[in-house]
Amino acid sequence: MLTFILLKRSGLLVVLLALLFLRVGPVRAQTTPSRRYWEANPDSLRQVLNNQHADTARLRTLLHLTDLGGIGFYSAADQEASFRELVQLTRRLRRPEAGAFRLWYAASQLDKTGKEPARALDSTRAAVEAFDRVGWPALPLPSVIRLLRQQKGPAAQLAYLRAKLAQYQARGAQVNIAQCHFAMGAPCVIQGDYNQGISHYLRSADLARAYNRYSQENQLKVVGYTYADWGNPTKALYYLRQSLAVHAALPRRNGYDWYAYTYRGMTLAYRQLHNYPAALRYATLALAGIPTDTTRRYAADVPRVQAYGLTLKSAVLLDMGREAEADPPLVRARQLADSLGLKLHNQGGGYLDLEATWARYYAARHEPARAEQAWLIALQQARQIKSVPLRLAYLRALANFYAQQGQTELAGRYARAGLVLADSLRAVQGAFQVAGYEAERAEQAQQARIQGLRLAQVQAAARARRQRLLLFSTLAVLALLAGLGFVLWRGNRRQRQANTALNRLNEAVTQQKQELQTQRDQLNTSLTELRATQAQLIQREKMASLGELTAGIAHEIQNPLNFVNNFAEVSTELMAELREAQAAGDAEEVTALAGDVTQNLGKITEHGRRAAAIVRGMLEHSRTSTGERAPTDLNQLCDEYLRLAYQGLRAKDKSFNAALETEFAADLPLVSAVGPDVGRVLLNLFSNAFYAVHKRQQTGEASYQPIVGVSTHVANNHVHLQVRDNGGGISPEIQQKIFQPFFTTKPTGEGTGLGLSLSHDIIAQGHGGSLAVESREGEGTEFTITLPR
């Protein structure tokens, strides 16, 4: 916070002082003023006011002084008088913002009494709204923020500021946006959310760069100080030095260019870097830079800044083990703090770590009882201001203190409390990330609403146009009708004819209506029929794939059946021979023949099982899927259906031949899948592959070798099945359509166009997997099924 803010609780002074990081632009709202406007010397400006008499000139200067944060005024009384004059001048000159100023003044008077803080807050808020309404920078906003801080928790402050921010963002009011961001920093930080807090400060600094370099300098030093507070000394020093550099490039303002706050931030940073000599140097500088002129308005701020500086210097001396030297500054700091009623946290200047420093002093002086008491007071204060980071720091300090005193039980209790708080801090930070996001959303919603309003406006205009058009057309029609009536009246004889014509027209209309009704009924019927046809087609696709399968199965089954028959026959012969050998007493031959027969019986069983397995597979395929998943060996499934599809095509074209390449991952796990469904997909893919290579082969391409391959592998917790062919490939345009129902490239009657569509559904919806295609024309096609393990 700015060093000058809130030295006394006298309301108006605070209100006007708060303007330091506020106002832009002269009387015109939200314009980007020239650099010069901000560089005006406050003292000279105040001098100018003394010699001005014209109302408009005085108003301009008063606003200018207000824009400069009120630092040019001689005293609080001078400032209050100026405020009153501002209200009078705006009213007398009939300025549109006169009402807003009047409301603001009334609110500040209420605020000053301090008796009804809740009403003061409401009034000041109303004043902000009044400034918003006339499109002015919201001058009373800092007062609202201060009152909120005094009366409500950080969450309520942030809620208010977020709403305002969204509003100003929608309006593009850069100064107010910067103001909101700056004000949002403190409640974030006090909740321990340094990340968001610093982000807000930085945004505000970036915005201020465009309109007020003094403001930018101020906000940069707050960024630096907060970084030091957070425990990032490198960043802290970076921003504090940047702040000093910005300030060095600006014109001097006698009496206002002191760096106590900046130097205190640097002291904090160097303490964290354990560079105590540097820390002590800056602590001393922070005290040395304080102006001694007690006649100026800022003089009121001096004791507070001194209390901060002295406390910090003592802390550094304690760091260095020079507790004897820490005694005098600490005593002085306490006197100042008591007389000013300073608390642990005061607006502007950061934390006044007085009690904790005393505690460390007493501990160093081996006065544990007083040290304990000081630590407990510090903790109590931190709790009062709801500062999470300070509570955490003091809880830890107390835990350490008790541990050193050998009071392990108490040490443990405070350590545990610290842990709980640290956890909640993390939770709070999580909540704030969400909150930040919500602010963005609020803005988006606002934008959308504006868009909606614009649209409504355009629509309203269009409607008005249409209505006008309608009015004119109606008038024209009325005129026509009048003419027509006249003609009708004149041509009375033609009345009957007209009547007949009208009747005819009526009939025609009735007939047309009936026709329309019939057509609609027909369409409805067609739609019903179409739905039925669709269902039939899906069934037909199943049957078509079954047909393909049947041809393959017939062949696949023939081989094992041949073996069964042959081995059975040959075994009968062998048995006859065996009996002969037995009769001849050829024991050796008997044993050999018996062995052969046994072997044959084994073969019969084996081929019988093979045939049975194929039949079972076919039954499974044709049966309506139960949809039940079972652990499935996809390698086996691929192999089975590859052969079936191959034989299926060969059943149609005997001369067809293709190389089958299989590459099965040995470590493929069983996958929970509906076997028949996946089988149907595989069959479809294989059939398509064979169809593709077959078609390419038929083009008579020299040295073309049809290849259809299937491979399986596991990757990323998924099982991948790849079916590839070196057929003609699929063009990109067709690739986009192949998963659409009823899309087929096959001649009419050959394909239902549902194969890939159903396959896609089975894999994607039935198994939560994916079916993808990759193809190049003239090279081939690869389908990849991906299934979760």
Next chain:
Amino acid sequence: MQILVVDDETDVRDLFQQRFRREIRSGQWTFSFAFSGEEALEFLRAHHSEVLIILSDINMPGMSGLDLLGHVKEEFEMPPTTMMMITAYGDDESHQKALALGAHDFLTKPVDFAVLKDKLAHLLPS
């Protein structure tokens, strides 16, 4: 006399060995087996002059029986005297194709071994 049987079903070997056990035992006929067209070609390259008859299935993955027929015709100046094709599909098209490629005979599965035996006996002097 050497007969080379080509089929992708390995049990064909056991079947032939039992079906022709008397002829094999008497040393009348000798059977060799190959389980793919490629394997058959390799065997022929090594034992070219010994093989008199090739009995090949048509439907095999990779090199089919008809492909084998073509390769044999191309590669060997003195191909085996007889090449018989066996197929599960008794269609005319394959039959014509086989004959056009120079096959001498064409059998349909399931193979009637009595007929086969007769044909072999007829083809080969005992």
